[in-house]
């Protein structure tokens with residue numbers, strides 16, 4: 472059972488799924504050129520090439536699917552530059568199936584009757600095949616860099632093999648919480664919801680926590696934020712106590728899964744701003760003025776006492 476569970480973990484499935492598209496994308500190029508060059512058995516070879524690219528489209532789609540699941544398991548403690556590499560890899564990898572599908576369609580057209588359709592489609596298919604191979608190579612290279620240079624996902628392969636080793640450290644405890652720093656009293660007065668907080672929420676949280684899609688039962692868009700409640704952790708924000716607020720605990724990785732789920736963690740400055748804002752009361756409007764405007768009470772007259780003269 473345990474062996475099966477290991478193979479079914481998203482990172483391992485993704486590792487298995489990515490090699491088929493790589494192989495097919497490179498096998499396809501010679502097939503296209505042979506298809507174009509030969510006269511006998513032309514339809515057979517072209518049919519085979521269509522099948523190759525259709526298989527590539529399917530397997531690239533599977534790799535994309537397993538990749539998305541693998542990403543959602545990545546530790547938020549990965550450094551920012553590694554997350555950037557994850558995004559770049561994803562940008563290329565998630566489009567491989569489209570390239571493959573276009574090439575499949577062009578190769579299928581090259582089987583049609585009118586000669587001019589055949590030859591036009593064949594020429595375009597050669598270009599599409601080369602583009603597919605290059606695009607897939609870049610996606611594969613970025614993915615390879617993640618695994619072999621940065622060790623992303625490797626823990627899943629190494630950890631099960633170390634079960635029984637005398638470490639005694641349960642999996643997951645090696646995760647580092649996002650660091651926090653002291654809040655200065657002066658910061659409490661200068662934090663502004665519209666300027667410092669709303670953009671961070673919109674960028675990092677609202678996609679998954681809104682009225683239509685309230686993941687974890689948490690809607691951070693509609694009601695006042697101090698009232699927002701999740702299914703598991705209850706009220707997310709405790710005004711005045713950022714570090715006891717589930718909102719902050721999920722972002723730091725103290726509660727799992729770390730937020731924003733499966734994405735690059737927010738920056739240390741953004742985390743700090745959120746903590747300052749909660750500490751200052753988690754207000755969504757401008758803070759109430761500390762003292763009423765001066766016009767209501769004229770300043771007390773200043774009395775200067777000079778030696779020798781009586782005060783007025």
Ligand code: HEC
Nearest residue numbers: 675676679686687701702703704705707717718730731732
């Ligand atoms: C990609 C989608 C996604 C993004 C982006 C995201 N979340 Fe979540 N969030 C989830 C899911 C899914 C859950 C439920 C997780 C569970 O309990 O298994 C969740 C749960 C939570 C909970 C706990 C709710 C409860 O059960 O009480 C909090 C708090 C939370 N998210 C805060 C945030 C914050 C703050 C951000 C932005 C920094 C954020 N999330 C961004 C998907 C997301």
